[in-house]
Amino acid sequence: MMPVLFSRSPVRKLLLGLACTASTILPATTAALAAGRDLTLGMAIEPAGLDPTIAAPVAIGQVTWQNVFEGLTTIDRDGKVEPQLAKSWDISEDGKTYTFHLQQGVTFHDGEAFDSSVAKASLDRARGADSVNPQKRYFASIDTIETPDANTLVLKLTQPTGSLLYWLGWPSSVIVGTKSAADDKVTPIGTGPFKFVSWAKGDKVELEANADYWNKDVKLGLDHVTFRFIADPQAQAAALKSGDVDAFPEFGAPELMDSFKGDDTLTTVIGNTELKVVAGMNNARKPFDDKRVRQALMMAIDRQTVVDGAWNSLGTPIGSHYTPNDRGYVDLTGTYAYDPEKAKALLAEAGYPNGFTFTIKTPQMAYAPRSAQVMQAMFAEIGVTMNIEPTEFPAKWVQDVFKGTDYDMTIVAHAEPMDIDIYARDPYYFNYKNPDFNAVMDKIQATADPAEQDTLYGEAQKILADDVPALYLFVMPKLGVWNAKLKGLWENEPIPSNVLTEVHWEE
Incomplete structure (x- = not known):
């Protein structure tokens, strides 16, 4: 959809006022050279800890998920569930018993052997009464965990949970060791292809290749990886230009993307x-x-113009709480498409012919x-x-909006897949209640059939697009900038991560 130009309108004037002018960044005098089997990867946010099973911020998983820690299942670059520490599984006809057949010969970085008892201990830690796991609800349907032998893990559920295999692939579901779990926040020890080396807080985390990695089908292209934490977008761009950083898989300033044009040493990627x-x-x-009223407000918004003004035209308009990455996606941007005249008529029908006044609380x-x-x-x-x-995020926003629901409208990017x-x-x-929507969600968990789930996800999207409990605006893109010789980084992001397994330098 092309952006609508508002001749002499306040929107058009506003867009002109919001145009961002990036400071000029001089290109490096010498091209960044591939550093053999070493990689320096930039991140805007430094995690407060390195254990994704005890805290929610995505930056934790962006360092350790699939690099240091692994799960029974995993999620690949296309968003599909794949086997990992569980090499296969069987699901009972009633969908309430999952029998996992585990990989053999797996050890943690400290030498502890992985087996069914360790997997059980890890899941019990995640679902127990004292658990602080950020996704504890994912394990709520597990009734009992059995370990008939060292290589078999049996989960018995209270009810069918069709998303269980997907949830077990999340960063919050990784398997942690019985000896090391308590210290994983600062010294992460997992079964993954990279081992933790050091953490200089405020600066960097270092990993090294795990020479004893259990999956011999994986041929690592890197020996040493440094995660550098650089918050300022201008400093991020300068580090890329100078070669001090090899890659910024999530570059934070869309207005600076054009500054990399003409630099053949760098590749820019716009993903989902x-x-x-x-x-x-x-x-x-x-x-x-x-x-x-909610429908009228949705029709008052030209989504593409919001993308243009808010994120330098980089983003994908959406019509429901779903992204093109996700299975069963339906494009519903036309359900209540931009139409200010219809919006005004609908407001009048709802009893607001002269409009109304409200407040939006916006994080920074x-x-x-x-x-x-x-x-x-x-x-x-539309009157x-x-x-x-402005509302400080996260503390004030979480207190007032998320927990207190003391707000009219707010705006935030929901990051969970x-x-x-x-x-x-x-x-x-949202304080949104719709029994029909809840029934569709229940049906999704009642089946493990992917095709049936996809159909049901489509129904759920349509309900939200019609009810409009939130104004659905756009999906932020994954703006990647990295050395042109670097290969294997994920261009799209079905789950927040920096998976290094396939990353290598071009010879």
């Missing part, structure tokens, strides 16, 4: 992520408790205030006044 930018509404508060991440300013101008064109209240089920959670900050 799971970062769904949505403007959530408090469905329990007037006037957002009226579906017609760049996409949020930029998107809100474009939306503010669009809402003004609705939106006041913008396949998290459409959040609209069935009670409580959740």
Whole structure:
């Protein structure tokens, strides 16, 4: 969809005002050279810890998932579930018993042997009463865990859970050792292809290839990897230009992407992520408790123009809480497409012929205030006044919006893959309740048939696109910049990660 140009409108003027001018970055005098089998990879955010089973921030998994830690299953670069520490599995006809056949000859980096008892201990740690696992709900349907022998793990469920194999591939589900789990936050020890070396807080984490890695089909192309933490986008770009950093798989400044044009030593890639930018509404508060109001606001928004103004035209408009990465995706951007005249008519029908006034609480991440300013101008064109209240993230936003639900509207990028089920959670900050939607979510878990699940995911998307509990805006892209000789990094991001298994330098 081409952006709509608003001649002499406040939106057009706003877009011109939001145009970002990047500081000039001089190219490096010498091209960055491939450093043999070493890699320096840049990240904007430094994780507070390195154990993804005890904290939620995605930066943890971006260092350690699939590099240091592994799970019973894994998720590949196409978003598909694949075997890992479990080489195969059987599912009972009633969907309530999963029998995993485990890999043999696997050891942790400290020498502890992996077997069914270790897998059981790890899962019990994740689902136990004292668990702080960020996705503890993923294990809620596990009733008992049995270990009939060292190579067999049996999960007996209280009810069918069709997403279980997918959930077991998440960073929060990795298998940790019985001896090392308590210290994994600062000294991660897993079964993966890379071993933890050191962490200089505020600067870098270093890993090295695991010479005793159990999967002999994997031929590592790297011996040593350094994760460098650089928050400032200008500094990120300068480090790439100078060759101090070989890759920034998630470059944080779309307005600077053009600065890399003409530099043959670097490759720029625009891929997909799971970062769904949505403007959530408090469905329990007037006037957002009226579906017609929510639908009218959706029709007041030209999504492509929001992408243009908020993220330098880099992003994919969406019509529901789902991304093109995800299985069963349906393009629903036309359900309540941009139509301000219809929006005004629907507002009048709902009892707001002269519009209304409300407040949006925006976290400080760049996409949020930029998107809100474009939306503010669009809402003004249908007679609705939106006041913008900056809200510190995460502490203040979590307190007021996520936990307190004290808000009219907010805007945030939801990062979890396949998290459409959040609209069935009670409580959740949208205050959205729809028994029909909940029933579809239940049906998804009641079957392990991928084709049936995909159909049901399509039904769930359509319900949200029609009900509009949130304004569905766009998926943020994965902006990658790396040395042109570097191969094997994921271009798309079905799960937040920096998987190094296939990364190598071109000879």
